[in-house]
Amino acid sequence: MIAYVTGAAGFVGSHLCDRLLRDGADVVGIDNLATGAVENLRDAQASSRFTFVQADVSEPWETWIADLSAALQRPAVMLHFASPASPVQYERLALQTMAVNAVGTMHAVAAAQASGATLLFASTSESYGDPHEHPQRETYWGNVNPVGIRSCYDESKRFGEAYVTTAVRKLGIDGRVVRIFNTYGPRMQAGDGRVIPNFCISALRGEPLTVYGDGSQTRSFCYVDDLVDGLVRFATRSGLAGRVVNIGNDGEYTIRQLAEITARLAGTELRLTRDALPPDDPTRRKPDVTLARELLDWQPTTPLETGLRRTLDYFRKG
Numbered sequence: 001m002i003a004y005v006t007g008a009a010g011f012v013g014s015h016l017c018d019r020l021l022r023d024g025a026d027v028v029g030i031d032n033l034a035t036g037a038v039e040n041l042r043d044a045q046a047s048s049r050f051t052f053v054q055a056d057v058s059e060p061w062e063t064w065i066a067d068l069s070a071a072l073q074r075p076a077v078m079l080h081f082a083s084p085a086s087p088v089q090y091e092r093l094a095l096q097t098m099a100v101n102a103v104g105t106m107h108a109v110a111a112a113q114a115s116g117a118t119l120l121f122a123s124t125s126e127s128y129g130d131p132h133e134h135p136q137r138e139t140y141w142g143n144v145n146p147v148g149i150r151s152c153y154d155e156s157k158r159f160g161e162a163y164v165t166t167a168v169r170k171l172g173i174d175g176r177v178v179r180i181f182n183t184y185g186p187r188m189q190a191g192d193g194r195v196i197p198n199f200c201i202s203a204l205r206g207e208p209l210t211v212y213g214d215g216s217q218t219r220s221f222c223y224v225d226d227l228v229d230g231l232v233r234f235a236t237r238s239g240l241a242g243r244v245v246n247i248g249n250d251g252e253y254t255i256r257q258l259a260e261i262t263a264r265l266a267g268t269e270l271r272l273t274r275d276a277l278p279p280d281d282p283t284r285r286k287p288d289v290t291l292a293r294e295l296l297d298w299q300p301t302t303p304l305e306t307g308l309r310r311t312l313d314y315f316r317k318g
């Protein structure tokens with residue numbers, strides 16, 4: 001099997017490449033290194049079945065596929081994961097984020113149409129915005145501020161979802177949409193503003209952990225290996241064209257609980273500082289993963305403490 005992964009040098013993309021290579025696939029990883037790093041691909045690049053292409057997927061697909069020696073080989077799957085993903089990064093790269101999720105997704109669809117590959121588009125729980133329904137099922141349409149500070153990400157992902165599912169109907173491609181909920185693990189960037197790297201770094205330095213608001217807002221946290229397992233199942237099973245599936249862990253923790261667990265595992269005393277809640281920050285978020293269980297026989301298996309220990313180890317070595 002030949003797999004193309006856009007966003008390959010990022011946190012999720014690099015783990016995806018590693019897993020596909022372990023499964024025996026030939027993998028072409030495409031990335032412009034806007035937020036990713038080639039060091040994330042150290043394991044992948046040790047394989048002769050891996051090719052890295054530095055290119056911007058917001059440019060026409062011929063510019064990122066044409067310069068490949070593998071170009072004449074048809075991919076069976078394309079996993080479109082290129083996009084800044086943390087609020088710090090997508091606010092910094094707001095217009096590029098909109099481009100990659102809108103124009104880049106149009107190019108990914110065109111490439112899938114030309115090659116006959118199954119396309120999996122990485123969308124997000126942010127498609128649900130600040131949800132009025134809890135937990136969030138795929139049938140929920142969301143509560144998104146279309147002009148807020150997060151809209152460059154939320155609305156461009158929603159456009160990407162609409163484009164892929166419309167292309168399934170109009171062009172007959174095999175496109176699928178995964179709504180990914182908060183995922184964590186090794187290779188997250190230390191300074192990208194997401195809560196788990198923030199807490200891990202502060203706890204390892206013995207500094208206070210910064211909690212936004214009163215820390216009673218909830219999140220669910222999926223370990224990256226569990227996510228990647230669900231992604232591979234979703235991308236490779238037949239008969240799922242046009243499907244939209246949540247993948248995430250349905251355990252729910254307050255941010256304050258997360259702070260307590262992280263400090264304990266890091267072996268440090270819990271000290272908190274408070275900061276204002278960012279605008280449009282959802283108060284509760286948790287996936288309903290019934291559909292993933294039914295369609296993919298998938299469920300998350302890594303307990304939060306196990307995943308946090310591995311993540312702390314990664315940052316400790318960092």
Ligand SMILES: NC(=O)c1ccc[n+]([C@@H]2O[C@H](COP(=O)([O-])OP(=O)(O)OC[C@H]3O[C@@H](n4cnc5c(N)ncnc54)[C@H](O)[C@@H]3O)[C@@H](O)[C@H]2O)c1
Nearest residue numbers: 007009010011012032033034035036056057082083085183
């Ligand atoms: N990590 C999560 O918890 C999470 C949650 C929901 C959705 N997602 C989605 O999963 C995908 C990967 O997220 P991540 O956490 O690995 O983020 P990341 O920032 O670590 O990785 C994204 C990668 O995409 C690359 N990229 C960005 N724009 C590009 C472009 N125009 N052309 C080529 N490459 C480009 C970056 O350089 C980076 O390597 C994103 O689409 C994100 O929206 C992630």
